[in-house]
Amino acid sequence: MSLDKIWVFAEDAGDKVSTGTLELVTKARSLGGVVEAFYAGTNASAVAAELGNFGVSKLYTVDAGGSLLGVPVASAMAGQIEGGNKPDAIMFATSYDGRDVLGRLSVKLDRSVLTNNIDISVDGGQVKVDEAIFGGATLVTSTFTGDAPHLVSFRPKSFTAEAGGSTTAEVIAASVSEAGQAKIVARHVEEREGPVLDEAALVVSGGRGLGDADKYSMIEDLAKLLNGAPGASRAIVDAGWVPYSYQVGQTGKVVKPDIYIAAGISGATQHMVGMKGSKTIIAINKDAEAPIFSIADLGIVGDVHKVLPQLIDAIKGR
Amino acid sequence: MGRGSCSDLVLWRICGHDYAMNVVVCVKQIPDPAIPGQLDPQTNFLKREGKLILDDSDAYGVEMALQLVDAAGGGEVTLVSMAPNNEASGLRTALAMGAAKAVLVSDPALAGADALTTAKVLAGAIDRVKPDLVLTATEATDGYTGTLPEQIAGLLNFPSITFAKKIEISGTTVKVDRQTEAGYDEVEAPMPAVVSVTAGVVEPRYPSFKGIMAAKSKPVDELTAADLGITPGTGQQIVSVIAAEARQAGEIIEDDGEGYLKIIEFLEQQKVL
Numbered sequence: 277m278s279l280d281k282i283w284v285f286a287e288d289a290g291d292k293v294s295t296g297t298l299e300l301v302t303k304a305r306s307l308g309g310v311v312e313a314f315y316a317g318t319n320a321s322a323v324a325a326e327l328g329n330f331g332v333s334k335l336y337t338v339d340a341g342g343s344l345l346g347v348p349v350a351s352a353m354a355g356q357i358e359g360g361n362k363p364d365a366i367m368f369a370t371s372y373d374g375r376d377v378l379g380r381l382s383v384k385l386d387r388s389v390l391t392n393n394i395d396i397s398v399d400g401g402q403v404k405v406d407e408a409i410f411g412g413a414t415l416v417t418s419t420f421t422g423d424a425p426h427l428v429s430f431r432p433k434s435f436t437a438e439a440g441g442s443t444t445a446e447v448i449a450a451s452v453s454e455a456g457q458a459k460i461v462a463r464h465v466e467e468r469e470g471p472v473l474d475e476a477a478l479v480v481s482g483g484r485g486l487g488d489a490d491k492y493s494m495i496e497d498l499a500k501l502l503n504g505a506p507g508a509s510r511a512i513v514d515a516g517w518v519p520y521s522y523q524v525g526q527t528g529k530v531v532k533p534d535i536y537i538a539a540g541i542s543g544a545t546q547h548m549v550g551m552k553g554s555k556t557i558i559a560i561n562k563d564a565e566a567p568i569f570s571i572a573d574l575g576i577v578g579d580v581h582k583v584l585p586q587l588i589d590a591i592k593g594r
Numbered sequence: 595m596g597r598g599s600c601s602d603l604v605l606w607r608i609c610g611h612d613y614a615m616n617v618v619v620c621v622k623q624i625p626d627p628a629i630p631g632q633l634d635p636q637t638n639f640l641k642r643e644g645k646l647i648l649d650d651s652d653a654y655g656v657e658m659a660l661q662l663v664d665a666a667g668g669g670e671v672t673l674v675s676m677a678p679n680n681e682a683s684g685l686r687t688a689l690a691m692g693a694a695k696a697v698l699v700s701d702p703a704l705a706g707a708d709a710l711t712t713a714k715v716l717a718g719a720i721d722r723v724k725p726d727l728v729l730t731a732t733e734a735t736d737g738y739t740g741t742l743p744e745q746i747a748g749l750l751n752f753p754s755i756t757f758a759k760k761i762e763i764s765g766t767t768v769k770v771d772r773q774t775e776a777g778y779d780e781v782e783a784p785m786p787a788v789v790s791v792t793a794g795v796v797e798p799r800y801p802s803f804k805g806i807m808a809a810k811s812k813p814v815d816e817l818t819a820a821d822l823g824i825t826p827g828t829g830q831q832i833v834s835v836i837a838a839e840a841r842q843a844g845e846i847i848e849d850d851g852e853g854y855l856k857i858i859e860f861l862e863q864q865k866v867l
């Protein structure tokens with residue numbers, strides 16, 4: 277078994293492909309075979325040029341007809357496979373649409389899925405994927421026992437996107453035999469200022485230890501002063517203090533900034549999987565036993581209501 | 595609720611449908627997440643022995659279903675769960691919240707079942723109930739494969755809307771605000787449909803004493819894989835489990851009123867200040 281042909285589900289991030297897509301095609305290319313992509317977004321010709329620079333040779337476009345992508349994209353992929361165009365593996369990002377397409381396709385092809393991986397390799401004739409569990413403390417390596425194509429998804433930021441290749445991908449319209457019935461009737465974009473959370477070089481996140489929704493402004497102030505992005509634990513997202521787009525962790529964003537500051541966050545495993553890849557970590561928590569301290573480069577055992585205002589004033593005064 | 599041509603609300607009433615809305619909620623019963631997880635050294639499967647509890651993430655689906663049935667003015671909530679050893683304590687919690695009954699699939703042959711096999715089992719059980727709507731969470735707390743909702747929908751040949759932040763029923767259409775990277779989309783699908791709900795979509799109620807007592811006698815229909823005509827299997831295998839390289843803790847200091855200066859110093863070293 278080798279990976280001679282890999283398909284990647286390419287995602288639209290507003291007229292260009294998502295960073296996650298570029299991470300996946302970079303990894304796929306490194307495995308040595310042909311890399312092709314499926315894309316249901318806008319601006320396919322620009323995307324074909326960009327993905328060509330990342331070594332993608334063909335871009336199959338899918339017309340989703342205004343529906344969610346699960347059914348139409350899975351149907352387009354399954355259609356190609358039935359017609360004899362068969363990849364060895366299909367790679368997805370662990371994203372909203374990625375998970376939808378992956379789930380539908382697994383049923384259409386009657387294939388098992390391995391999700392949330394951080395790496396893939398071919399070893400001794402087997403395709404192997406690695407998943408980090410228990411908040412990253414344990415690494416589990418799995419393989420498929422059934423036939424290709426193998427269906428796999430990866431956590432964001434598992435790979436670093438790097439261009440390589442200099443052709444434009446050939447654009448091919450893939451036919452869709454089954455239209456989706458879940459129709460998108462309106463889209464809403466939440467406006468945010470400043471650097472994007474999962475791309476910022478510095479992130480300041482707040483948790484339940486802030487005590488009150490109003491106190492989140494300290495996090496925003498500090499983030500702004502340090503030219504970083506504000507983030508949050510799920511506890512305060514669920515409590516409605518900040519929008520979901522601020523959430524860091526297993527079910528939120530994966531961030532890998534140079535500096536991550538966690539204020540009033542306990543360090544639950546589901547939070548840590550989203551930030552433990554940060555280059556350095558600073559934690560402020562009043563409980564010396566808080567798990568977040570076990571991964572912090574600098575830990576301050578103290579009250580956020582004292583430390584944060586002092587810190588903000590000191591930086592302002594510089 | 596109405597099916598077929600009676601698709602708008604007025605027609606649907608004229609067509610003589612009652613207001614009953616039957617909702618299935620998939621609920622996973624898991625080991626208490628407060629206790630650190632362990633893999634069985636023999637099989638490498640997550641250990642699931644001992645008492646299982648209702649996955650917190652599924653409490654949102656149960657609450658949502660109860661509210662939708664309430665709003666429809668009739669119908670009931672049926673729970674569907676796959677768990678080892680006919681474990682039903684998590685189901686009792688959801689029954690105590692107000693679900694009417696449960697279908698529990700339990701079979702030693704299903705130990706270590708992969709996500710697709712689990713989906714086949716759940717879809718088989720759901721199909722017996724013939725619901726108008728199926729709710730799941732977006733991912734389970736213990737395994738978090740995250741593909742079950744779409745797989746269940748695929749097997750039942752239902753439309754699906756994942757990552758719901760809000761659900762509304764209008765006639766035979768389900769309308770959902772679906773979480774996206776950028777914000778949210780308004781999405782509509784004809785029922786029956788599968789919808790996965792995000793945490794926080796509604797505030798789950800606490801079971802009342804009366805509810806807890808009533809739950810004890812609510813029906814739990816126990817099935818095996820064979821009852822559903824499913825041959826248990828898996829298409830994957832764990833080949834190794836190792837401890838990942840641990841990140842080392844650095845300097846931890848007690849704040850004496852000047853802890854912030856340590857942070858300033860650190861930021862200076864990192865050339866942020």
Ligand SMILES: Cc1cc2nc3c(=O)[nH]c(=O)nc-3n(C[C@H](O)[C@H](O)[C@H](O)COP(=O)(O)OP(=O)(O)OC[C@H]3O[C@@H](n4cnc5c(N)ncnc54)[C@H](O)[C@@H]3O)c2cc1C
Nearest residue numbers: 483484485509510511525526527528540541542547562580
């Ligand atoms: C399936 C699933 C997925 C999840 N996904 C995520 C996810 O993506 N991201 C995420 O963050 N969580 C996630 N969680 C939730 C996670 O398990 C924790 O519940 C959550 O991270 C806790 O948030 P917290 O640290 O803000 O709150 P808590 O755990 O309540 O911690 C608050 C901390 O603040 C400290 N504190 C209190 N007062 C002060 C003070 N005055 N000064 C300083 N410190 C103080 C306390 O000592 C405590 O350590 C998930 C859970 C599940 C089940």
Ligand SMILES: Nc1ncnc2c1ncn2[C@@H]1O[C@H](COP(=O)(O)O)[C@@H](O)[C@H]1O
Nearest residue numbers: 620621676731733734738739740741742
């Ligand atoms: N064994 C199970 N029994 C009932 N529901 C389940 C089971 N496994 C998963 N589910 C449902 O499917 C959702 C997604 O699961 P998963 O894809 O495993 O992360 C869960 O949150 C549950 O709502």
